[in-house]
Amino acid sequence: MKQKLTSSVHIILLLALTVASLTGQSYPGKPKIIRCRSLEKETFSCWWKPGSDGGLPTNYTLFYSKDSEEKIYECPDYRTSGPNSCYFDKNHTNRWTTYNITVMATNNIGSNISDPQYVDVTSIVQPDAPVNLSLETKTSDSIMHLLAKWSPPPLADVGSYSHVYHYELRLKPEEKEEWETIPVGAQTQYKVIKLQTGMTYVIQVRCMLGLGEWSEWSSEKRIRIPNGESPPEKPTIIKCRSPEKETFTCWWQPGSDGGHPTNYTLLYSKEGEEQVYECPDYKTAGPNSCYFDKKHTSFWTIYNITVRATNEMGSNVSDPHYVDVTYIVQPDPPVNVTLELKKPINRKPYLVLTWSPPPLADVRSGWLTLEYELRLKPEEGEEWETIFVGQQTQYKMFSLNPGKKYIVQIHCKPDHHGSWSEWSSEKYIQIPTDFRVKDMVVWIIVGVLSSLICLIMSWTMVLKGYRMIAFILPPVPGPKIKGIDTHLLKRGKSEELLSALGCHGFPPTSDCEELLIEYLEVEDSEDQQLMPSHDNGHPGKNAKVIPKETDSDSGRGSCDSPSLLSEKCRESRALPSTLRTQDIRDIQDKKGEKRSWQTQCIASEQETLLFNNENTKSSTWPAAQLPNNQPPLFAYHSTVDAHKIALSTTNVNIAPVLVGSEEKHHPQYPITESVRDDMEKQREMENLHSKTDQTTVQVKQNRPDDKSSFLNPELMDYVEVHKVRQDEEPAVLLKHKENSGKTEKYTVPGASKEYTKVSTVVDHNIIVLMPDSHIQHTSVSQEPAMEMSQNLQQGQAEKSMSYCLTVPSEFKREASGSEYMDPSSFMPSFK
Amino acid sequence: CHTAGMPTPNGKEYAQKIPREELTHLILKLLQAWKEPLSHFNQHIEHHQELPDDSLSKAKQISNMVLELKTGVEKSMGIISNSLNGMASSEATGLSISNEANMMSDSDFIHCFRRDSNKVQSYLKILKCRIMPENSC
Numbered sequence: 016m017k018q019k020l021t022s023s024v025h026i027i028l029l030l031a032l033t034v035a036s037l038t039g040q041s042y043p044g045k046p047k048i049i050r051c052r053s054l055e056k057e058t059f060s061c062w063w064k065p066g067s068d069g070g071l072p073t074n075y076t077l078f079y080s081k082d083s084e085e086k087i088y089e090c091p092d093y094r095t096s097g098p099n100s101c102y103f104d105k106n107h108t109n110r111w112t113t114y115n116i117t118v119m120a121t122n123n124i125g126s127n128i129s130d131p132q133y134v135d136v137t138s139i140v141q142p143d144a145p146v147n148l149s150l151e152t153k154t155s156d157s158i159m160h161l162l163a164k165w166s167p168p169p170l171a172d173v174g175s176y177s178h179v180y181h182y183e184l185r186l187k188p189e190e191k192e193e194w195e196t197i198p199v200g201a202q203t204q205y206k207v208i209k210l211q212t213g214m215t216y217v218i219q220v221r222c223m224l225g226l227g228e229w230s231e232w233s234s235e236k237r238i239r240i241p242n243g244e245s246p247p248e249k250p251t252i253i254k255c256r257s258p259e260k261e262t263f264t265c266w267w268q269p270g271s272d273g274g275h276p277t278n279y280t281l282l283y284s285k286e287g288e289e290q291v292y293e294c295p296d297y298k299t300a301g302p303n304s305c306y307f308d309k310k311h312t313s314f315w316t317i318y319n320i321t322v323r324a325t326n327e328m329g330s331n332v333s334d335p336h337y338v339d340v341t342y343i344v345q346p347d348p349p350v351n352v353t354l355e356l357k358k359p360i361n362r363k364p365y366l367v368l369t370w371s372p373p374p375l376a377d378v379r380s381g382w383l384t385l386e387y388e389l390r391l392k393p394e395e396g397e398e399w400e401t402i403f404v405g406q407q408t409q410y411k412m413f414s415l416n417p418g419k420k421y422i423v424q425i426h427c428k429p430d431h432h433g434s435w436s437e438w439s440s441e442k443y444i445q446i447p448t449d450f451r452v453k454d455m456v457v458w459i460i461v462g463v464l465s466s467l468i469c470l471i472m473s474w475t476m477v478l479k480g481y482r483m484i485a486f487i488l489p490p491v492p493g494p495k496i497k498g499i500d501t502h503l504l505k506r507g508k509s510e511e512l513l514s515a516l517g518c519h520g521f522p523p524t525s526d527c528e529e530l531l532i533e534y535l536e537v538e539d540s541e542d543q544q545l546m547p548s549h550d551n552g553h554p555g556k557n558a559k560v561i562p563k564e565t566d567s568d569s570g571r572g573s574c575d576s577p578s579l580l581s582e583k584c585r586e587s588r589a590l591p592s593t594l595r596t597q598d599i600r601d602i603q604d605k606k607g608e609k610r611s612w613q614t615q616c617i618a619s620e621q622e623t624l625l626f627n628n629e630n631t632k633s634s635t636w637p638a639a640q641l642p643n644n645q646p647p648l649f650a651y652h653s654t655v656d657a658h659k660i661a662l663s664t665t666n667v668n669i670a671p672v673l674v675g676s677e678e679k680h681h682p683q684y685p686i687t688e689s690v691r692d693d694m695e696k697q698r699e700m701e702n703l704h705s706k707t708d709q710t711t712v713q714v715k716q717n718r719p720d721d722k723s724s725f726l727n728p729e730l731m732d733y734v735e736v737h738k739v740r741q742d743e744e745p746a747v748l749l750k751h752k753e754n755s756g757k758t759e760k761y762t763v764p765g766a767s768k769e770y771t772k773v774s775t776v777v778d779h780n781i782i783v784l785m786p787d788s789h790i791q792h793t794s795v796s797q798e799p800a801m802e803m804s805q806n807l808q809q810g811q812a813e814k815s816m817s818y819c820l821t822v823p824s825e826f827k828r829e830a831s832g833s834e835y836m837d838p839s840s841f842m843p844s845f846k
Numbered sequence: 847c848h849t850a851g852m853p854t855p856n857g858k859e860y861a862q863k864i865p866r867e868e869l870t871h872l873i874l875k876l877l878q879a880w881k882e883p884l885s886h887f888n889q890h891i892e893h894h895q896e897l898p899d900d901s902l903s904k905a906k907q908i909s910n911m912v913l914e915l916k917t918g919v920e921k922s923m924g925i926i927s928n929s930l931n932g933m934a935s936s937e938a939t940g941l942s943i944s945n946e947a948n949m950m951s952d953s954d955f956i957h958c959f960r961r962d963s964n965k966v967q968s969y970l971k972i973l974k975c976r977i978m979p980e981n982s983c
Contacts, residue, residue: 260858261857261858287850309857309859312857313856313857314856314857314968315854315856315961315964315965316856339961341961341964377858378982378983379975379979379983380858380862380972380975380976380983381971381972381973381974381975381976381983382858382861382968382971382972384971384982406982407982431964431967432964
């Protein structure tokens with residue numbers, strides 16, 4: 016079975032392969048890693064050779080892992096080293112780890128993985144070959160030897176390691192095949208002896224780093240060993256330089272010396288002269304050089320310089336070299352590079368870098384002017400920052416990071432034609448870090464202080480939270496009504512409200528009647544005081560003056576609107592009961608307060624009975640009309656008042672104020688009282704009526720004289736009583752009267768008050784006031800007397816003289832603090 | 847160069863030895879010698895279409911600078927009376943010089959001008975450090 020299985024598997028595989036091969040497409044072949052190499056132990060590259068690509072485009076990915084770790088990484092750079100390669104840069108190269116590298120080839124069909132390659136960076140180091148191989152034959156003491164010189168391979172990145180290469184040299188005669196390999200060591204030159212003359216040799220050199228591999232062999236260099244019979248080769252002049260624009264030196268490179276000791280002579284001639292001179296000094300500047308001192312240096316002249324090599328067999332002359340000393344100046348690097356840390360007060364410390372020009376350069380005389388340039392970089396950094404300084408010999412550095420180490424170098428150049436000097440030796444700068452400490456201390460102190468402040472503030476907030484809030488967000492003030500405390504209103508305690516208003520002891524007790532009458536006189540001046548004549552011991556209260564109300568629109572509209580009548584009716588129904596209770600209480604409790612209450616009432620009525628000017632609706636106050644300027648009098652709206660008015664015989668033009676003569680009664684106090692006096696009043700009213708047109712409905716009774724002084728007769732207005740019915744519903748019908756211009760100005764400051772005239776008495780002793788002619792009253796204006804079907808007699812019980820403002824503490828509330836009573840609110844109470 | 851005939855110090859020592867006034871005179875002579883050839887040169891190269899515009903403007907700029915430099919040196923040195931003498935003599939030489947200058951090739955012309963301007967610069971610097979040694983000397 017097994018065999019069958021395996022054979023069947025084989026068959027299937029074969030089929031698949033054949034199919035694949037037929038179609039020409041299959042999964043890719045296995046790639047192979049050819050080589051991994053590191054140039055300098057800090058980076059390395061790997062190359063692979065792809066397998067067959069299976070007919071489809073194939074992607075190659077290289078994976079590696081380190082040591083024995085599980086994690087697999089992918090090649091960081093596929094490009095730098097060419098196709099099919101992976102370059103590991105410094106960051107990815109660790110010379111101490113062994114890399115396990117595999118390459119995977121993927122195409123649409125499948126993938127294939129190469130065998131893993133274990134790479135140890137140190138072992139795969141193979142530098143580039145050395146460069147600049149130069150050969151020289153030298154004959155000394157009749158011995159010919161070959162001097163080979165070269166340079167180590169150049170590295171793109173020098174790095175921080177000094178690489179020590181080991182070199183190896185191999186040579187062979189040109190015609191032969193076998194190489195002779197000579198280990199050289201770490202030097203970059205070698206003297207080869209035992210060479211056959213007359214032969215041409217081929218020489219190569221290679222190097223190695225540490226334990227790695229040998230580099231490739233450098234390119235071949237051929238040299239012919241002179242057999243001692245030929246003249247020397249032509250030397251070449253390398254360069255000429257002047258360090259200070261006063262002298263200059265020239266160097267040359269000799270060729271092969273042809274087997275014999277060779278002399279070299281330098282010859283020159285100046286521009287415009289025929290004379291040829293020989294080099295004045297061969298020694299000062301070293302071998303193969305010529306030094307021209309000051310005497311022999313001329314500026315702005317072109318030198319024609321040649322070098323001749325002479326030996327026994329002949330001589331050879333180099334090519335001429337033309338040089339104008341002015342343009343070949345290359346100074347020495349600057350010297351005396353010093354750093355100084357300067358710490359000015361109140362400013363950030365900075366570094367001052369100073370240097371001196373090279374000693375030979377004569378800058379003092381102005382002959383040579385140097386320009387300087389410096390470069391610096393952080394110690395660990397890679398790139399230099401070059402700063403051109405100009406002709407000054409100092410530089411201030413402000414923007415260095417404290418605590419870091421920097422390397423700085425300077426070089427110079429003549430300000431005109433010339434070349435830059437070598438860089439000065441490296442100078443290290445270390446910024447002291449104490450600045451930071453200072454800053455830190457400051458910051459710490461600041462932090463501590465601010466946290467303390469925050470703590471204190473939060474503590475005070477906690478303790479006096481709302482006070483602060485109140486300080487920050489002051490509460491919105493509510494409407495202010497003179498005499499009425501909204502808080503009291505809210506609380507709903509009419510007692511207090513009344514007391515605030517000045518009405519004490521509401522309702523007044525029975526013996527208040529006379530007093531009330533007295534106190535019904537309402538003054539038109541602000542500071543009038545109602546003097547209770549029968550004060551029984553509450554002088555203070557009586558004397559309380561309620562200031563004139565000034566705001567004329569404090570919600571009176573609602574009170575006065577007839578549309579609200581129903582509302583008020585409803586509410587006022589509740590009133591009497593409350594009134595009663597209050598009255599009882601008041602009367603019982605506060606005997607003496609009645610007077611004050613009276614006065615207060617009056618006084619308050621003064622305020623509140625000012626009819627709303629703005630109220631466009633008819634004020635249905637049955638109060639008698641009041642003169643405009645008059646301080647509010649009284650609108651006692653109860654018919655009782657009307658009665659009283661009617662009954663009043665004095666000529667004081669007091670608006671019918673329903674005196675609270677009823678007040679001395681109990682709950683229905685005003686009413687009952689009035690009931691009693693009803694007949695009287697009716698008679699009086701009739702009397703009134705029978706009198707002249709101008710019926711003064713007097714509120715005041717009994718004591719007109721005293722009060723008259725208070726009153727301003729001409730300011731008063733009065734309503735003519737239309738008729739008084741004495742039938743079942745006695746009512747005072749007040750005529751409509753034109754407001755004939757009795758709008759004298761009051762001395763009362765504040766809003767002008769208007770008083771409406773009584774138009775009708777409705778519904779049980781309710782005097783409906785005539786809306787002012789100049790006020791657009793819409794409702795109730797011309798109610799005929801018919802509507803006044805209220806019987807005086809009736810409803811007495813319900814008559815609340817609660818036109819006294821005291822009553823409607825509730826009303827007040829809903830009137831939003833209006834100081835005026837809305838008589839309409841009382842209307843239903845009479846029912 | 848057409849100014850090769852002029853005796854000018856070839857080295858630092860020589861330049862330092864010469865008294866100030868003579869050095870100034872020398873400078874002015876040099877500048878004067880180049881006045882005309884420069885203008886000729888400018889006219890000459892304007893016809894060269896292949897030169898970029900920068901070169902033309904640069905050449906003009908240089909000629910102006912030379913003139914300004916001459917004027918500046920004269921003023922700063924306060925040489926007025928002497929210059930008259932100098933002018934007379936230099937004018938004579940200038941004519942012959944300018945003739946020579948016309949015959950030079952462009953590259954020679956530029957080469958000569960470069961050299962002479964370097965000379966003038968060096969002499970001026972020496973003068974400056976002699977007169978005012980404080981500033982960067």
